[in-house]
Amino acid sequence: MSNESFVVIGAGQAGGRAVEAMRAAGFSGHITLVGAEPHLPYERPPLSKELLTGDSTPFQVMFDESWFIERDIDLRLSRRATEIDRRLGQVRLDDDTVLSYDRLLLATGGSVLTLDLPGISLAGVHTLRTIDDSRAIAGCLERGGRITVVGGGFIGLEIAASARQRGCTVTVLEYADHLMGRALPVEIGTAFANLHRENGVDLRLGTGIAGIEGGNHVERVVTSSGDVLDADAVVIGVGIAPDTELAIAAGLAVDNGIVVDAFCRTSDPAIYAAGDVTSHFNPRLERHIRLESWQNAQNQAIAAARNMCGRDEIFSEVPWFWSDQFDVNLQVCGAPLAWGDMIERGNIAARDGILFQREGETITGAIGLNRSRDMRMVKRLMTMDKTPSAADLANDSIGLRDLLR
Ligand SMILES: Cc1cc2nc3c(=O)[nH]c(=O)nc-3n(C[C@H](O)[C@H](O)[C@H](O)COP(=O)(O)OP(=O)(O)OC[C@H]3O[C@@H](n4cnc5c(N)ncnc54)[C@H](O)[C@@H]3O)c2cc1C
Known part of the structure; x- marks a missing residue:
């Protein structure tokens, strides 16, 4: 039995996976998991998809309460960590409890950004990060009506698709000229613009929001081009900022x-961090990168936990994430510095294909539309540093599995 103490701040996906991995690695000391939300750890991808369309099994947490009791994990929910004293090795909570740590993991994730606009605090204006946000938006969608989504990134578009599937009238305002433009090339933005329009979304590119009007509740949205749209609900989906306040103050x-x-260690060797909140050194990419993805939250947390338990594991993965909108599954592998001059396999415009990005012979990125089985092979090709020719990558009659050999 170890008499060491580990404290994990943030009971989201990364925090939950980390405490699981600590016990799995044989750590028998004290573990405290502190989470600001009232909920046990849960995964967020269904919040904008099945939980809004209403066609899934109900909301599920990653582990139930008995799981924590059996593993002797001290859970502090609805509690926010407010201060880290590195000199004393202590964390202060918002009820003034002080927890001592030998090793600390920061898994504080990110907070949604909002906009400084007239009418932003009216009832009926939402953001989406937590299950409570998702339930509130689901309530609006159930009532049907007119929804304006601000932001044509992954989350905004998933909400728009779910809302259309619920029969709502949906407008998407996106300031840029193409969708998902922060992460993906124009070819993908165009394919998704067509997808949303074909499914009845009123998509307005190059258009922002100037204000929201109403009495107590939202009634209208004024766009940056001066149009006035009737609206029963507005969802702002303009991204997140990593929750770094505690780390900065410390x-x-x-x-x-x-x-x-690459070992998930911060600039203090007793403190580790994992998930959306980190900018981690990825040896494959030879640079630091901050990812907001399910895979990263899970696997980086596991690596951090094992290293806190004394292992020396390098966390080095091909980044991967997915999005589901209407009947299209989008998957992205890798993180090229820029997209351009890509190799096409299949037909991206028909939403059935893959775009490959290469630097020299090396595949640095791939985007698949409705190619989930192929994308598993792509990830393996990239992980194994295979260098197929451009002609083979483009040739849909050659199986990608064959290129692994
Ligand atoms: C709606 C939605 C859909 C998504 N869909 C996909 C998808 O399809 N594919 C994909 O790859 N990824 C998806 N993601 C991204 C993925 O869910 C995130 O990358 C992942 O949740 C990050 O996990 P995390 O534990 O790092 O952070 P979070 O999940 O944000 O958890 C951090 C937790 O820390 C808590 N916290 C913060 N500060 C403190 C403090 N001081 N004290 C105590 N607690 C604190 C927060 O309240 C929060 O509960 C989606 C995300 C969202 C929001």
């Missing part, structure tokens, strides 16, 4: 996220 290195090395 003097840890922070640069678009808590900076960690």
Whole structure:
């Protein structure tokens, strides 16, 4: 039995997976998991998809309460960590409890950004990060009506698709000229613009929001081009900011996220970090990167937990994430610095194909539309550093599995 203490701040996906991995690695000391939300750890992808369309099994947490009791994990929910004292090795909570740690994991994730607009605090204006947000939006969608989504990124578009599937009248306002433009090339933005329009979304590119009007509740949205749209609900989906406040106050290195090395260690060797909040050094990419993805939250947390238990594991993965909108499954592998001059396999415009990005012979990125089985092979090709020719990548009659050999 170890008499060491680990404290994990943030009981989201990364925090939940981390405490699981600590016990799995044989750590027998004290573990405290502190979470600001009232809920046990849960995964967020269904919040914008099945939980809004209403066609899934009900909301599920990752582990139930008995799981934590059996593993002797001290859960502090509805509690926010307010201060880290690195000198004393202590964390203070918002009820003034002080927890001592030998090792600390920061898994604080991110908070949704909102906009400074007239009418932003009217009832009926939402953002989406938590199950409570998702339930509130689901309530609006159930009532049908007119929904304006601000932001044509992954989350905004998933909400728009779910709302259409619920029979709502949906408008999407996107300031840029193409969808998902922060992460993906114009070819993909165009394919998704067509998808949304074909499914009845009123998509307005190059258009922002100027204000929201109504008495107590939203009634209208004024766009940056001066149009006035009747609306029963507005969802702002303009991204997140990593929750780095505690780390900054504690003097840890922070640069678009808590900076960690390939072992998930911060600039203080007793403090680790994992998930959306980190900017981690990825040896495959030879640079720091901050990812907002299910895979990263899970696997980086596991790596961090094992390293806190004394292992020396390098976390080095091909980044991967997915999005589901209407009947299209989008998957992205890798993180090229820029997309351009890509190799097409299948037909992206028909939403059945893959775009490959290469640097020299190396595949640095791939985007698949409705190619989930193929994308598993792509991930393996990239992980194994295979260098198929451009002609083979483009040739849909050659199986990608064959290129693994
Ligand atoms: C609606 C939605 C849909 C998504 N869909 C996909 C998808 O399809 N594919 C994909 O790859 N990824 C998806 N993601 C991204 C994925 O869910 C995130 O990358 C993942 O949840 C990150 O996990 P995390 O534990 O790092 O952070 P979070 O899940 O944000 O958890 C952090 C937790 O820390 C808590 N916290 C913060 N500060 C403190 C503090 N000081 N004290 C105590 N607790 C604190 C927060 O309340 C929160 O509960 C989606 C995300 C959302 C929101």
